[in-house]
Amino acid sequence: MTATTTARFMNVPGLRIRPLAARDLEGVIAIDAALSGRTRRDYFERRLLAAQRKPELHAQFAAEDAGALCGFVLGRAMLGEFGRAEPAMRQEVIGVKPARQGRGVGAALGDALEAAARKRGMHELRTAALWREHGVLRWLDARGWTLGRNQVLECALAASALGAAAEAPVVIPERDRPADLHDYGAGTPNDYEKLARDTAELRSLAPADLDDVARIDRRLTGRDRREFIRVRLEEALQDAAIRVSLVARKERTAAGFLMASADYGDFGRAEPVAIIDTVGVDPNFARQGVGRALLSQLFLNLRALGIERVETVVAANNVELLAFFAAAGFVPCERLTFVKRLAS
Numbered sequence: 243m244t245a246t247t248t249a250r251f252m253n254v255p256g257l258r259i260r261p262l263a264a265r266d267l268e269g270v271i272a273i274d275a276a277l278s279g280r281t282r283r284d285y286f287e288r289r290l291l292a293a294q295r296k297p298e299l300h301a302q303f304a305a306e307d308a309g310a311l312c313g314f315v316l317g318r319a320m321l322g323e324f325g326r327a328e329p330a331m332r333q334e335v336i337g338v339k340p341a342r343q344g345r346g347v348g349a350a351l352g353d354a355l356e357a358a359a360r361k362r363g364m365h366e367l368r369t370a371a372l373w374r375e376h377g378v379l380r381w382l383d384a385r386g387w388t389l390g391r392n393q394v395l396e397c398a399l400a401a402s403a404l405g406a407a408a409e410a411p412v413v414i415p416e417r418d419r420p421a422d423l424h425d426y427g428a429g430t431p432n433d434y435e436k437l438a439r440d441t442a443e444l445r446s447l448a449p450a451d452l453d454d455v456a457r458i459d460r461r462l463t464g465r466d467r468r469e470f471i472r473v474r475l476e477e478a479l480q481d482a483a484i485r486v487s488l489v490a491r492k493e494r495t496a497a498g499f500l501m502a503s504a505d506y507g508d509f510g511r512a513e514p515v516a517i518i519d520t521v522g523v524d525p526n527f528a529r530q531g532v533g534r535a536l537l538s539q540l541f542l543n544l545r546a547l548g549i550e551r552v553e554t555v556v557a558a559n560n561v562e563l564l565a566f567f568a569a570a571g572f573v574p575c576e577r578l579t580f581v582k583r584l585a586s
Contacts, residue, residue, distance in 0.1 A: 441530065
């Protein structure tokens with residue numbers, strides 16, 4: 243994709259597709275407001291700034307007609323979110339001025355995003371949409387997208403006791419409790435019935451945690467996703483209000499981690515939502531409440547930020563992870579996942 247490209251795929255007269263620029267911000271906000279009925283300035287400001295910081299992770303295009311902005315698309319590289327093994331391009335949001343809809347502008351923007359993905363060696367596009375968004379669903383169908391197999395789960399914080407005063411204590415089964423090294427005859431004290439976040443030392447992820455997190459992730463996935471984790475850690479440091487990632491330590495070692503972000507705007511969201519990208523617990527600390535502790539602390543932090551809902555994506559065949567989130571109060575979301583395979 244060159245810096246300035248005509249819409250050769252759809253052959254739309256007078257239309258020009260080019261990289262999105264800082265000067266397009268007001269136009270993007272206006273188009274999105276006309277489509278959604280609300281202004282999401284903060285979201286688009288953050289996305290444009292993120293693309294300036296890490297251009298290799300973003301693909302953002304503008305559609306221009308007679309020098310005027312008439313559409314846009316924002317894409318972001320997926321390096322390892324939700325347990326992915328291969329990189330893919332995520333279509334975050336696409337918008338076309340109402341007066342120009344039905345004239346091939348959206349298709350031209352979609353072509354540009356696909357070309358950018360291919361150039362980066364990606365063979366797949368992914369996105370999500372509410373099942374009630376019939377116009378969006380028709381557009382995806384016409385463009386060759388198919389229904390994804392992953393399950394989108396959500397949890398309303400108001401309906402969850404995790405991280406709240408009503409949270410019940412965690413009871414660790416006897417077989418999973420650490421042995422008392424000083425008294426072989428006495429039973430272990432009942433200090434395992436405690437709040438989830440009290441079962442481990444919890445804090446925000448820091449650069450020094452990279453090796454530990456990469457080690458745990460490698461043990462769980464069998465893959466080296468150090469680069470994905472490094473990028474996420476950098477984002478956490480650059481904007482702590484957006485990244486809300488955590489590490490859990492037990493017995494003076496890293497026992498688990500959770501990587502999440504708090505934002506709004508992706509896939510047309512109207513309200514702030516936290517997205518859990520990755521959660522992992524060292525097998526040596528399995529069934530000791532570490533995963534639940536991470537969720538409890540995350541929910542506590544999100545309540546302080548005014549975030550009311552959490553989402554994540556889980557593979558349909560990952561029964562263990564689905565059960566973990568179900569036990570924490572997650573339920574299937576009305577948002578569906580979609581995928582488009584790209585020819586080489």
